[in-house]
Amino acid sequence: MRRERSAPRADWRRKCEEVGFHFHSMGGTYWDESACYAFTAAEVDKLEAVTARLHAMCLEACNFIVDRKRFDRLAIPAPFHARVAASWRAQEPSLLGRFDLRWDGVGAPKLLEYNADTPTALLEASVVQWHWLEDVHGGADQFNSIHEKLVARWAAIGRTLPAEALLHCACVKDNEEDLGTIEYVRDAAIQAGFPTVQLFVDDIGWGRDAEAFVDLEGRAIEAMFKLYPWEWLVREEFGAHLFATRCRWIEPPWKMLLSNKALLAILWELFPGHENLLPAYLEPGHIAGDYVRKPILSREGANIAVRRPAGAMVTPGTYGAEGYVYQAYAELPGFDGNYAVIGSWVIGGEPAGIGIREDASPITRNTSRFVPHYFA
Amino acid sequence: MPQRKASLRVTLVLIGAVSAAGCDKPSDQMMRRDVYANLEDCAKDWGRPEACEQQRAAATSGSHASSGTTYRYYGPWYDDRGGTSSGPRPGSRAVDSVRVSRGGFGASATAHSSGG
Numbered sequence: 216m217r218r219e220r221s222a223p224r225a226d227w228r229r230k231c232e233e234v235g236f237h238f239h240s241m242g243g244t245y246w247d248e249s250a251c252y253a254f255t256a257a258e259v260d261k262l263e264a265v266t267a268r269l270h271a272m273c274l275e276a277c278n279f280i281v282d283r284k285r286f287d288r289l290a291i292p293a294p295f296h297a298r299v300a301a302s303w304r305a306q307e308p309s310l311l312g313r314f315d316l317r318w319d320g321v322g323a324p325k326l327l328e329y330n331a332d333t334p335t336a337l338l339e340a341s342v343v344q345w346h347w348l349e350d351v352h353g354g355a356d357q358f359n360s361i362h363e364k365l366v367a368r369w370a371a372i373g374r375t376l377p378a379e380a381l382l383h384c385a386c387v388k389d390n391e392e393d394l395g396t397i398e399y400v401r402d403a404a405i406q407a408g409f410p411t412v413q414l415f416v417d418d419i420g421w422g423r424d425a426e427a428f429v430d431l432e433g434r435a436i437e438a439m440f441k442l443y444p445w446e447w448l449v450r451e452e453f454g455a456h457l458f459a460t461r462c463r464w465i466e467p468p469w470k471m472l473l474s475n476k477a478l479l480a481i482l483w484e485l486f487p488g489h490e491n492l493l494p495a496y497l498e499p500g501h502i503a504g505d506y507v508r509k510p511i512l513s514r515e516g517a518n519i520a521v522r523r524p525a526g527a528m529v530t531p532g533t534y535g536a537e538g539y540v541y542q543a544y545a546e547l548p549g550f551d552g553n554y555a556v557i558g559s560w561v562i563g564g565e566p567a568g569i570g571i572r573e574d575a576s577p578i579t580r581n582t583s584r585f586v587p588h589y590f591a
Numbered sequence: 592m593p594q595r596k597a598s599l600r601v602t603l604v605l606i607g608a609v610s611a612a613g614c615d616k617p618s619d620q621m622m623r624r625d626v627y628a629n630l631e632d633c634a635k636d637w638g639r640p641e642a643c644e645q646q647r648a649a650a651t652s653g654s655h656a657s658s659g660t661t662y663r664y665y666g667p668w669y670d671d672r673g674g675t676s677s678g679p680r681p682g683s684r685a686v687d688s689v690r691v692s693r694g695g696f697g698a699s700a701t702a703h704s705s706g707g
């Protein structure tokens with residue numbers, strides 16, 4: 216794994232926008248093809264195998280949490296425990312997730328967290344870097360079959376739904392990144408045969424007579440892909456209605472078991488010393504060396520506190536009310552002064568590809584640059 | 592020859608050609624619209640057929656494959672704050688009505704992206 220300088224394509228902005236990637240410059244520079252990462256085939260094989268292994272371990276963790284009723288440790292509200300357990304036992308189908316891994320090509324990749332519910336950086340990983348590969352390294356390969364697997368997975372999910380079920384795809388208003396992500400997910404669903412409707416979360420209605428969530432036209436929502444975290448849904452006004460309907464949620468409710476950083480401590484409890492895990496606990500005091508404190512429910516690198524002898528490093532934010540996980544600190548590898556994290560995608564339970572984010576800070580944030588990759 | 596790990600083809604069918612779902616309808620209140628079995632009844636109630644919208648009735652069973660489709664016709668939305676009845680308005684030709692409240696999701700998003 217090495218970082219290379221790369222000449223940006225003269226028309227990279229137009230090419231990005233042609234595939235719906237309009238947020239390529241959010242925060243200044245977001246999509247950054249002035250550099251790229253090069254891997255060997257063996258390194259990619261390793262990332263693929265580790266991703267599959269970690270996902271399998273996470274599924275074991277789901278069994279453990281449900282069997283031992285550890286929902287409180289994940290701050291899942293009591294009224295939802297039974298529904299989450301039922302969702303898991305029914306194996307309601309999942310679409311996607313993304314592991315964040317710490318790796319520099321040497322030794323074992325380490326799991327930093329699992330974005331199992333509302334992962335972003337999808338369009339750029341699946342489509343934008345694929346086109347970059349075609350234009351810049353046409354003879355090389357890329358660990359990226361995300362698009363093919365997304366379409367295939369949507370087709371498989373469709374076979375579990377009623378005939379001609381409309382798929383609603385919802386995200387928040389006024390967020391270009393979220394809208395771009397969800398429109399890409401919807402694109403893949405259309406290619407898999409779904410009729411679809413785009414909807415903003417704020418516009419979801421509760422049909423009082425039908426006792427169903429409805430769209431802006433009053434149609435009952437039968438299947439919903441939401442780019443909106445479960446931990447927010449269950450705590451909002453309509454949360455009480457969530458499981459009173461037949462709506463199929465994608466991601467399913469059982470993803471609440473994984474999209475929670477308390478998972479890191481549970482994995483360490485189940486697989487102590489595993490080479491792809493970092494020691495992690497739900498209470499302070501267990502880690503002798505440097506550690507990082509993360510809110511169990513948080514996103515975008517908010518409220519992260521790194522404790523080490525050289526001094527603490529803390530990011531601002533409004534998360535942490537539900538508790539923290541304490542994880543041994545493994546600083547992201549630096550490449551030419553850039554800290555890189557590998558986002559490894561799981562589509563339909565299978566490893567599907569990677570996207571790499573860079574930042575001048577060792578804490579990855581929402582606007583950390585996306586840098587493409589290839590392997591040969 | 593190792594199997595290629597990049598998608599063979601990446602084709603998009605939607606992006607660039609879409610706009611957000613209709614944003615002209617009010618949120619945060621109770622709304623109602625009447626449901627008709629046919630366009631004629633709807634048009635008579637509202638005085639103009641263009642006020643009526645055809646929608647596919649929700650499917651209830653079967654596979655994802657196409658099957659027979661039934662349609663209903665919906666009159667325009669109207670404010671129903673304070674309304675309590677669950678059926679269509681008295682004297683209406685409607686066979687049903689739908690009452691909807693909105694604004695119960697989205698409060699947590701304030702200044703955050705929902706992704707991670």
